[in-house]
Amino acid sequence: MMPQANVLVIAPLRPEREAELRGLLASMNFVPGQVNPANALVPFGQFSQIHVARFVILDDQTTGDLQKAYGIPAPKYPLSLAFLADFDGPADAFRADLAKRAGKGLERIFSCCDGFAPGADLAGWMKEREISSATNYVNWVGRTVTQIREEDALRLTIESHLQAKSAAFAEKNPREIHATLREFLQTEIRAGRLALTPQPATPFGWWLRNAAHFIAVPLLLLVLSPLLLLYLPFFAYQLRSREKSDPEIAPRVEACYEEQLATLEDYDVTNQFTAMGSLKPGAFRRWTLIFLLWLLNWTTRHIYTRGQLARVGTIHFARWVFVNDRRRLLFASNYDGALETYMDDFINKVGWGLNLVFSNGVGYPTSRWLVLDGSKDEQKFKYFLRRHELPTNVWYKAYPGLTAFDLKRNTLIREGIEKTHLSESELRQWVALF
Amino acid sequence: MLPAVDYSDVQGLVRFGFANMTEAVYLLLNVRDPQAARAWLAQAPVTTATETNPVPSTALQVAFTRQGLEALGVSDRVIAGFSAEFLSGMAGDANRSRRLGDTGANAPSAWEWGGSGRIPHMVAMLFAERGRLDGWLRSIRGAWFLEGFNEMGWLTTSDLGGREHFGFIDGISQPLIDWNRTRTVSANGNQLAYGNVACLGEFLLGYPNEYNRYTDRPLLDSSDRGAENLPNAEDQPGKRDLGKNGTYVVIRQLRQDVRAFWQYADEATRTAHETGHGVAEAMVGRRLEDGASLAPLSGASIAGVGTTGSEAKRRQDVRLNQFNYATDPDGTDCPLGAHVRRGNPRTPDLPGNPSGILSELMHMLGFGETSLHEDLAASVRFHRVLRRGREYGPGLSPGEAIQPAPPGDPERGLHFIALNANIERQFEFVQNAWMARTKFDGLTEESDPLLGNREPVRGCPFTNTFSIPRKGKVRKRLMEMPQFVTVRGGAYFFLPGIRALRYLAEAGGA
Ligand code: HEM
Numbered sequence: 036m037m038p039q040a041n042v043l044v045i046a047p048l049r050p051e052r053e054a055e056l057r058g059l060l061a062s063m064n065f066v067p068g069q070v071n072p073a074n075a076l077v078p079f080g081q082f083s084q085i086h087v088a089r090f091v092i093l094d095d096q097t098t099g100d101l102q103k104a105y106g107i108p109a110p111k112y113p114l115s116l117a118f119l120a121d122f123d124g125p126a127d128a129f130r131a132d133l134a135k136r137a138g139k140g141l142e143r144i145f146s147c148c149d150g151f152a153p154g155a156d157l158a159g160w161m162k163e164r165e166i167s168s169a170t171n172y173v174n175w176v177g178r179t180v181t182q183i184r185e186e187d188a189l190r191l192t193i194e195s196h197l198q199a200k201s202a203a204f205a206e207k208n209p210r211e212i213h214a215t216l217r218e219f220l221q222t223e224i225r226a227g228r229l230a231l232t233p234q235p236a237t238p239f240g241w242w243l244r245n246a247a248h249f250i251a252v253p254l255l256l257l258v259l260s261p262l263l264l265l266y267l268p269f270f271a272y273q274l275r276s277r278e279k280s281d282p283e284i285a286p287r288v289e290a291c292y293e294e295q296l297a298t299l300e301d302y303d304v305t306n307q308f309t310a311m312g313s314l315k316p317g318a319f320r321r322w323t324l325i326f327l328l329w330l331l332n333w334t335t336r337h338i339y340t341r342g343q344l345a346r347v348g349t350i351h352f353a354r355w356v357f358v359n360d361r362r363r364l365l366f367a368s369n370y371d372g373a374l375e376t377y378m379d380d381f382i383n384k385v386g387w388g389l390n391l392v393f394s395n396g397v398g399y400p401t402s403r404w405l406v407l408d409g410s411k412d413e414q415k416f417k418y419f420l421r422r423h424e425l426p427t428n429v430w431y432k433a434y435p436g437l438t439a440f441d442l443k444r445n446t447l448i449r450e451g452i453e454k455t456h457l458s459e460s461e462l463r464q465w466v467a468l469f
Numbered sequence: 470m471l472p473a474v475d476y477s478d479v480q481g482l483v484r485f486g487f488a489n490m491t492e493a494v495y496l497l498l499n500v501r502d503p504q505a506a507r508a509w510l511a512q513a514p515v516t517t518a519t520e521t522n523p524v525p526s527t528a529l530q531v532a533f534t535r536q537g538l539e540a541l542g543v544s545d546r547v548i549a550g551f552s553a554e555f556l557s558g559m560a561g562d563a564n565r566s567r568r569l570g571d572t573g574a575n576a577p578s579a580w581e582w583g584g585s586g587r588i589p590h591m592v593a594m595l596f597a598e599r600g601r602l603d604g605w606l607r608s609i610r611g612a613w614f615l616e617g618f619n620e621m622g623w624l625t626t627s628d629l630g631g632r633e634h635f636g637f638i639d640g641i642s643q644p645l646i647d648w649n650r651t652r653t654v655s656a657n658g659n660q661l662a663y664g665n666v667a668c669l670g671e672f673l674l675g676y677p678n679e680y681n682r683y684t685d686r687p688l689l690d691s692s693d694r695g696a697e698n699l700p701n702a703e704d705q706p707g708k709r710d711l712g713k714n715g716t717y718v719v720i721r722q723l724r725q726d727v728r729a730f731w732q733y734a735d736e737a738t739r740t741a742h743e744t745g746h747g748v749a750e751a752m753v754g755r756r757l758e759d760g761a762s763l764a765p766l767s768g769a770s771i772a773g774v775g776t777t778g779s780e781a782k783r784r785q786d787v788r789l790n791q792f793n794y795a796t797d798p799d800g801t802d803c804p805l806g807a808h809v810r811r812g813n814p815r816t817p818d819l820p821g822n823p824s825g826i827l828s829e830l831m832h833m834l835g836f837g838e839t840s841l842h843e844d845l846a847a848s849v850r851f852h853r854v855l856r857r858g859r860e861y862g863p864g865l866s867p868g869e870a871i872q873p874a875p876p877g878d879p880e881r882g883l884h885f886i887a888l889n890a891n892i893e894r895q896f897e898f899v900q901n902a903w904m905a906r907t908k909f910d911g912l913t914e915e916s917d918p919l920l921g922n923r924e925p926v927r928g929c930p931f932t933n934t935f936s937i938p939r940k941g942k943v944r945k946r947l948m949e950m951p952q953f954v955t956v957r958g959g960a961y962f963f964l965p966g967i968r969a970l971r972y973l974a975e976a977g978g979a
Pocket residue numbers: 633634635637638639640641642643723724725753755808809810812813854882883885896899900904919920954
């Protein structure tokens with residue numbers, strides 16, 4: 036298995052070059068919201084390892100909320116550019132590949148940022164400015180872009196075969212269907228019309244680190260549990276007293292901002308979401324969030340690795356990243372469906388989980404005991420999210436037209452076709468995939 | 470006890486479909502002379518939701534677009550309190566059109582009304598018992614009316630005896646509104662069983678909704694001019710509630726190509742070796758003859774099904790609506806993409822019918838799934854609409870429909886009307902996520918068989934299929950399904966409560 040990795044480069048802009056940068060980023064799109072995969076600057080389509088990538092200018096409009104809510108002067112953060120990518124294989128190889136094939140374009144982009152001089156070591160410069168995520172989510176760990184494309188082709192081949200031979204298949208039972216299709220696909224593969232590349236070996240280093248992490252986190256929790264238990268009543272007190280007084284800032288966004296965001300959405304069956312906000316002031320919220328994201332990251336690394344984040348099956352990639360000395364949080368995701376659907380899924384399926392994380396942000400709708408209420412104040416929560424959302428300047432996804440569910444179904448089709456022995460019930464379920 | 474609903478402050482359409490009044494016409498109006506328009510509105514004989522015996526034989530309902538409120542002189546500050554979708558309008562921006570599937574042949578630029586520059590200010594909906602509509606129209610269109618308004622168009626209706634143009638019985642399934650305010654929902658609790666009862670706040674502003682919250686609407690200070698006659702806001706003491714007892718009305722004129730529908734369905738029934746009206750029924754999800762569901766009835770009762778009306782009515786409701794799709798996870802009884810299944814997948818908040826805290830917790834964390842589709846479209850209670858549409862144009866039986874169209878074949882279709890307190894979460898969600906979306910419930914390359922615009926989406930060159938799953942066999946898949954329904958017009962309206970209507974009639978008049 037080839038695990039995915041990701042990068043996030045954040046670099047402050049040179050103010051005098053902001054307009055130029057915006058122009059460059061806009062030139063990568065056909066129209067706002069629709070990237071040209073073969074654009075001259077970073078031809079994403081040529082990178083067979085990239086799943087999703089984006090450029091976004093982190094123009095957070097909400098930094099003044101600290102002042103509004105707590106009377107703390109709003110820190111002045113420099114306007115920055117963020118580059119995010121999720122891809123197959125290790126980050127070093129990816130950076131090198133980027134520098135090789137998109138070096139010129141990236142140089143033009145990054146020259147608009149502080150501290151980049153053309154001719155500098157691009158990969159090194161990026162690496163220096165990288166920030167790792169506090170929690171990272173991958174819908175299906177180890178499923179490569181190549182695999183996704185092959186499995187999509189597999190399904191389409193089967194579908195058109197079933198259609199062409201519908202009379203012959205009409206009365207077949209699941210076992211016969213499976214056997215016939217297997218045979219057909221083997222000929223297709225032999226004829227070179229279809230490929231199902233076997234899984235590569237899992238890199239040993241990755242496997243080891245992953246296994247160590249799997250054990251280390253619960254172990255550490257176990258060791259710390261007496262302390263945590265002792266602290267719990269204090270924590271509860273601190274939490275509740277804050278929850279009772281933390282102000283909400285969740286007005287409906289202005290129509291023009293709403294339009295600016297919506298213009299970037301709903302071309303593909305999947306959308307991007309980038310949002311940013313400040314943490315509530317003080318060590319309590321900061322450490323609570325650090326701890327929670329650390330736990331969450333354990334679950335996304337080891338539990339939610341095959342198609343679902345708790346009950347939500349529509350997220351391809353997502354991450355939560357601390358920036359600016361852990362005073363702000365960046366959230367980026369790639370989700371299926373329209374934003375309204377996404378937010379409803381959030382509220383109704385994992386409202387408690389959202390509260391855990393986002394209730395530590397300034398202005399979040401009032402929560403109780405960290406998991407209750409909050410997002411269940413539906414309209415306020417939606418306004419809050421929209422208000423913190425940032426227009427994503429450039430967004431690329433390698434497989435337009437495919438949802439996370441499509442990918443899952445295609446993988447299940449493939450897993451079924453590669454097996455010779457399936458039980459009756461497995462066969463029935465497999466046949467229902469078409 | 471929560472305060473009872475004042476029916477005399479609610480327009481009747483929220484509570485009644487006016488079924489006895491088989492004639493109706495919807496007048497699309499523009500304000501010509503605000504003074505006269507206001508004078509007419511101030512005394513308009515608007516029918517309320519109060520039960521009367523005998524039932525009235527005529528009815529009038531009025532609703533406004535944003536443009537209409539502006540034309541009446543309602544202040545910008547007050548107007549800004551309405552929902553964003555209402556303010557922007559059904560065809561107000563290309564992004565919304567994209568979400569609603571209003572692209573291609575459905576694009577607002579080709580609409581007869583409701584597109585840019587063709588948005589009516591107001592709709593006056595007139596209903597009457599048979600033979601009485603003309604007289605009712607005459608009495609409504611008096612001097613003030615004719616002076617106050619320009620008529621942009623009339624949406625006429627026809628009575629097909631409870632069936633829509635494709636021939637199916639319509640209006641079988643409706644949410645049951647909790648008028649007595651006895652339904653309790655908690656913001657954080659899961660509803661573990663599918664039910665048909667909806668909180669009042671889903672269909673009337675000013676009351677708690679399914680999240681136990683009050684949906685945003687314009688609230689005024691009691692000191693604001695004219696506000697003293699408005700009801701108090703239940704949730705915000707000291708504020709007057711312009712939304713209270715009002716709701717939003719979605720109107721869409723949907724042309725139905727009945728010939729294309731039956732010709733396609735007939736042909737497909739033959740090639741797919743189905744019998745009778747098999748394919749058409751699979752597309753709708755109900756039987757042509759009696760409206761029975763294709764999914765089996767459930768043994769257990771469902772909250773809000775078969776609980777109101779006469780004994781016969783109750784029995785009928787049980788026969789037609791006591792089901793959900795939990796026993797049909799793969800859609801082998803009722804296709805996953807059938808219109809009624811898309812319109813209401815009948816799912817509770819959590820799949821798998823968990824029993825006990827532990828099992829509920831496991832499901833909340835995403836474990837214990839028994840079928841691929843069971844959690845893809847959850848929590849339908851937040852996405853119900855009250856359908857009050859009526860047909861227009863002459864009827865055509867399936868038998869006639871398979872004949873070629875004569876020259877000058879008249880237009881026929883549905884004036885789709887939906888009531889809801891939150892357009893975005895109710896109508897738009899259903900239209901976008903369930904009807905138009907080509908990925909609903911794990912399907913792909915198909916949108917609603919009746920409504921879909923069959924436009925390609927990025928990465929999917931075709932979206933014109935329809936799958937009919939079969940138990941233990943290869944699914945049947947219909948290909949190259951044409952577009953059967955085309956949007957011809959539409960707008961979002963605010964249907965005010967009676968006191969709010971009087972306020973609106975006075976607001977602009979200084
Ligand atoms: C010309 C267009 C349409 C036709 C011919 C049509 C036809 C039907 C029919 C025959 C039924 C079954 C009767 C019933 O269950 O009450 C039905 C149900 C329904 N339709 Fe439509 N419809 C149309 C447009 C729409 C639109 C635009 C929507 C919403 C966006 C919609 C939403 C629903 C819903 C929610 C149900 C009830 C499902 C349930 O609760 O089980 N329909 N429709």
